[in-house]
Amino acid sequence: MYYNSNNIYTYIIMEGKMNTRQEIKAISKEQLNRNGNWKLPALITGISLLVSLYGQRQSDGSIMIWVTSLISAFIGVYTSMLYLNIAKSSEDDSATFEYLKVEPSKLIKCILYSIVVSLITFGATFGAVLVSSFIMTLVPILGVVLALLTLFIGGLISIYATFSVYLILDKDCGVFEALKLSIRLVKGSFFKIIVMGLSFILWIIFSGLTFGIGALWVTPYIGITFANYYLKLYKEKIENKSI
DSSP: OOOOTTOHHHHHHHHTOOOSHHHHHHHHHHHHHGGGTTHHHHHHHHHHHHHHHHHHTSOTTOHHHHHHHHHHHHHHHHHHHHHHHHHHOOTTOOOOGGGGOOOHHHHHHHHHHHHHHHHHHHHHHHHHHHHHHHHHHHOHHHHHHHHHHGGGHHHHHHHHTTTHHHHHHHHOOOHHHHHHHHHHHHTTTHHHHHHHHHTTHHHHHHHHHTTTSTHHHHHHHHHHHHHHHHHHHHIIIIIHHHO
């Protein structure tokens, strides 16, 4: 890819100069809007929303719930690849279906990763519930506190695993290696990642007010922002550390 050093956005990305949340978001917005890059992400987002809505309309126990969940998982992998490629693109590039290309081995690892994280989350939550139930019989107040904390376990795991899929797609990491490196990237940036997510609240509200139409642009905007954040943290905490 050709990078024009006169372009401030390209310079910031290539030199790893994305220092603030506002800069990362501004770059991501520019990448999404230029050269009609928003069209393909909007299409994929629309398909994903339709699949999700169809799955939600199925009765409990229906095999179609599992089918739509699997389809959504596959779409999620290809979407992450799309966001990553747009985040890496130059000012002259346009998003094409080539940006969705994922090697079979990486696709399998991403699906395995989803299964592993689901099992870890379930195991950690179930274990915490058992412990809190036992403690509640001895010290009720402490048991209630622990029970409330179990509500945050899933969110905590999700935050520390934020960049795992990007690591698999970008660096061809194994499942557990990706989890380990994601934790390393998040360490020291935990609250910044939370704030980054919260900074999109008004955009998410806008999506709801437009009955989901706004999500066709907002969802890719959020995805590309976190892809750029991944690139920034990887450069700072892993690439530069190995030099």
